Amino acid sequence: ITCGSNSRGPKGFITSPNYPVQYDNNAHCVWVITALDNRKVSHIYFLSFCFLSCYVLSFYHSELSQVIKLAFEEFDLERGYDTLTVGDGGKIGEARRVLYVLTGSSVPDLIVSMSNQMWLHLQSDDTIGSQGFKATYEEIDKGGCGDPGIPAYGIRTGERFLHGDMLTFECQAAFELVGERMISCQQNNQWSGNKPSCVCKMPFKNA
Numbered sequence: 525i526t527c528g529s530n531s532r533g534p535k536g537f538i539t540s541p542n543y544p545v546q547y548d549n550n551a552h553c554v555w556v557i558t559a560l561d562n563r564k565v566s567h568i569y570f571l572s573f574c575f576l577s578c579y580v581l582s583f584y585h586s587e588l589s590q591v592i593k594l595a596f597e598e599f600d601l602e603r604g605y606d607t608l609t610v611g612d613g614g615k616i617g618e619a620r621r622v623l624y625v626l627t628g629s630s631v632p633d634l635i636v637s638m639s640n641q642m643w644l645h646l647q648s649d650d651t652i653g654s655q656g657f658k659a660t661y662e663e664i665d666k667g668g669c670g671d672p673g674i675p676a677y678g679i680r681t682g683e684r685f686l687h688g689d690m691l692t693f694e695c696q697a698a699f700e701l702v703g704e705r706m707i708s709c710q711q712n713n714q715w716s717g718n719k720p721s722c723v724c725k726m727p728f729k730n731a
């Protein structure tokens with residue numbers, strides 16, 4: 525089956541077909557998410573002073589200032605056989621702009637595009653389905669990795685999500701940190717690691 529859609533910002537969500545019921549076999553779905561062309565009033569005001577050259581500048585600004593942040597809430601695809609490929613830009617399947625090929629049942633972390641567009645391609649084979657996925661998307665300003673959130677029962681130090689910024693995580697008493705304690709926002713708009721989780725320590729375990 526063929527499915528998917530073209531979506532525009534500033535925010536929304538995408539689910540696999542039939543979600544939360546199993547997706548179809550032989551599904552072939554594509555989604556393209558495009559940030560809104562959000563020219564601001566100040567730009568239009570600016571136009572009246574400088575005509576063509578400033579129009580080009582403001583257009584340039586509006587085209588490139590926003591990127592797409594994709595955050596998964598649920599994710600479950602038949603491991604190794606059904607895949608969701610996420611890429612940058614508007615050309616579906618462009619190999620050199622693939623960001624991730626996702627499969628299996630662990631929920632991926634944030635994905636941030638590098639341009640104002642992101643595409644997703646779900647492909648399933650001819651047997652065995654799974655629940656599928658639900659993801660929300662949102663426009664964010666270019667030059668950052670987006671807010672990865674704070675783990676349940678956790679504490680985060682750091683409030684900035686721009687290139688080079690670092691976040692450190694701790695867990696509340698009685699919880700143990702699993703995963704990376706510190707992550708940094710890389711130039712490719714992706715965090716260096718996944719947000720950790722805080723799991724309850726075994727209270728009666730003998731030392």
Ligand SMILES: [Ca+2]
Nearest residue numbers: 602649651652
């Ligand atoms: Ca399958």
